[in-house]
Amino acid sequence: MVLRRGVVCPFCGCLCDDLEVEVEDGRIVSTKNACPVSRSKFLSHAEDRARPMVGGREVSVEEAIEEAARILREADFPLIYGLSSTESDAQRMAVRLAELTGASLDNTSSTCHGPTVLAAQECGAVKCTLGEVKNRADLIVFWGCNPAEAHIRHPIRYSITPAGMYRQGKKERFVVHVDVRETRTSKMVNQFVKVQMGRDYELLSALRAAVRGYEVKEAAGVPGEVIKGLAERMKGCRFGIIFFGMGLTMSRGKNLNIDAALRLVRDLNEHTKFLIMPMRGHFNVSGANEVLTWLTGYPFALNFSRGYPVYNPGEFSAVDLLSREECDAALILASDPAAHFPAAAVRHLASIPTVVIDPKVSLTSKLARVVIPSAIAGIECEGTAYRMDGVPLRLKRIVDSPYLPDREILERIIERVGG
Ligand code: SF4
Structure with a gap:
């Protein structure tokens, strides 16, 4: 039996690099630290060839x-x-x-994220690494994505619960989920914001207006006080990040949604440190x-x-x-x-x-x-x-x-x- 440590998982964009894999007679027999998706792919790698x-x-x-x-x-x-x-x-x-x-x-x-690339070419993107998120982020916003099911170890390794250098787990972070419906991710967060289908651009624009101090009554089915509260929370955090997925890139508006999100983050950097990152799948x-x-x-x-x-x-x-x-x-x-x-x-x-x-x-x-x-x-x-x-x-x-x-x-x- 051979134990391989520090194995990088090649099954989603998180590329978790802490897996342990046991190999016996040229076959993978067990994994440690792998999520269920990864474990099943490692163990069945020899099937359906x-x-x-x-x-x-x-x-x-x-x-x-x-x-x-x-x-x-x-x-x-x-x-x-x-x-x-x-x-x-x-x-x-x-x-x-x-x-x-x-x-x-x-x-x-x-x-998938072609619209993200197009929008970033238009107006640039304020970026960071997942390590910086783990160590510093006190406000995490998941927008149009479902890491609890698509990037299973993202919340525990990088975003919600990891003990970082300056943030010790979930109690020192506020987590928001914006989506058209509740998912398993909604159950892991402090606040769920339901946006009407295909109206993300409107909500992002309303948030930009609220960040600049304008009064917003309602946008995309979200009440004005929720928008104002979220804008204030974003301006008041020490290190915030928006993780976004195909709910934003592949719904109505596509690259214009991302353009609005990138510009929102740019506006927020007049008040605090705020970043944005696409949840890449493959x-x-x-x-x-x-x-x-x-x-x-x-x-x-x-x-x-x-x-x-x-x-x-x-x-x-x-x-x-x-x-x-x-x-x-x-x-x-x-x-x-x-x-x-x-x-x-x-x-x-x-x-x-x-x-x-x-x-x-x-x-x-x-x-x-x-x-x-x-x-x-x-x-x-x-x-x-x-x-x-x-x-x-x-x-x-x-x-x-x-x-x-x-x-x-x-x-x-x-x-x-x-x-
Ligand atoms: S979240 Fe799961 S599938 Fe994705 S890299 Fe980590 S272990 Fe692999």
Whole structure:
């Protein structure tokens, strides 16, 4: 039995780095400190593995790689999509492949926190690390997110209950949850504020007005005295933070909601220290934005068909390209768009030659022409991932694997396409 300590969990944007994993005869047999989601994923990592396939026939990995290269070489307008559930070297290789093939390149942030990126480009964002939140925050606002179910250890490791350097657990923090309905997160907080569906922008704007001293009677179903009380609490705290999720990014208003939230935080910094952070879901979706930005200047939704990167969300985002039936081949890396995209996009994905690189069988792998199985980053191969606050952490290899890492599969495809 081998005990691995300080393991980084590769299953959500929290990237908890205090896991302990026991390995016996090359299999993971137990975990410590992992949340239920993480534990089940570690223990079942060997189940439902994809097999190398071409046209529904099982082949060798080399044959599948050869066919993937042929498809991308012959395509006029290919799409490369996914990237958020793999490590950063593989993301780097995906950029290289997109450049070589003149492809459109998009990651999953175009369907989650893309609006956050757009808003931050407009007006900037006041940021910090999760460590600073743990050590200093005395006011925490969760807006349009549900960490109790989606980022299970976030409240105990970073936000609500951890004993920090200057804040000792929940008794020294005030926690607010703003959402359209009560969830398990609402039960962990001091105050729940119910906002009417699709009216977050109105409430954020009302809060900005209240922070500036204007009288607000009511906004988005929230009484004026609640808005005034929250504004005063925000101005009066020592270190406040808003954590926001897809309830804000993917509801009516999208990037304008985030724009209003970023400007609210900017206004609050005239009175106190206030920060804001997106609750990123996939474990390395922050890394996907970082890597694409270093290499191309743009975080998602770009196209290389002119020989240089062109950025245009809405034109080069995967959902739009597929729904308009513009791409004639696709490579999906560590993602399952068939399970999440609108029907028109999935229909087109099923009608074009699609290559899937993924450790597991998925809906997308079932409709793909080529499937290339890969090692699971953070369990079967190492790599770098970026936590939701932008801090890079090194993922460990816990067990040996017969599968190739994503980066190596992409390198082999690049050799064949480029050669
Ligand atoms: S909260 Fe996220 S990173 Fe932490 S153990 Fe659970 S799945 Fe893993």
